[in-house]
Amino acid sequence: MNAHETAERGDPTADLVTSVFASACTSRAAFEDVTGKWASLALIALGEGTHRFGELRRRVEGVSEKMLSQALQALERDGMVTRTVVTAIPPRVEYDLTPLGKRVAGQLRLLADLLEATAGDVGKAREAFGQRTT
Amino acid sequence: MNAHETAERGDPTADLVTSVFASACTSRAAFEDVTGKWASLALIALGEGTHRFGELRRRVEGVSEKMLSQALQALERDGMVTRTVVTAIPPRVEYDLTPLGKRVAGQLRLLADLLEATAGDVGKAREAFGQRTT
């Protein structure tokens, strides 16, 4: 279970030092994927249950098909999301979270909760900071 | 404490619906700032205590001065980070977290912990997914 143990059986792709601060570390790459602008919101949405592509697209305001597709592919590749094609008429595709994805999504949900709860403070801080000419 | 109450006293800048899924919501903007590629790592680093600009730059591998500067400004504007100029020779600038910043940083730390602990799983998932031609 310890990430540092992954190198034990001589796995060449395992990182020797596991830290998000290390630019070449898998955890850094995963962190960036997961905190990505669209991937993060897709994960939070999927945390509430199975979603179809179009459902996600409508839920995550502002995302384009292209970006959503790319984000979901990255998450699938990282083992956070499963993609299931349902051959029917009309055809559908269902997205779900893996156990790992659920843990990550839960964490992101807590972060989103915190920011939703403190949005007022952020708004006030922005006003107090003054208007930016840029 | 409830974010939805911020509109009660007629605050014109408060959001009526507070959700990270809403593209025009303050919480969404804050969420994007906070989960930004460099801002997130800067927050985690600052969660460990006061840092000078150069310390942060060295800690967050791969960040340029420009990007770090921009990220810190955004966090300062959002009321997450304080910037203190110490007039001395040589002059220094100290960055710290506000109470709100500490809460956010703590949350990000937990997410980073999770991904550092499961980096091995992600690595395996990536191998199993196969090499991408793109």
Place this chain on the structure above:
DNA sequence: CGGTATCCCTAAGGATACTG
């Protein structure tokens, strides 16, 4: 030391059109 300003280039990302 701790930035800001400028230049420049790459890549993120939106719109549209087309396919399984």
Place this chain on the structure above:
DNA sequence: CAGTATCCTTAGGGATACCG
């Protein structure tokens, strides 16, 4: 419906140089 492909525009972000 759920994408992929193409095109095109914007903006993210690095390098360099310079200021407080």
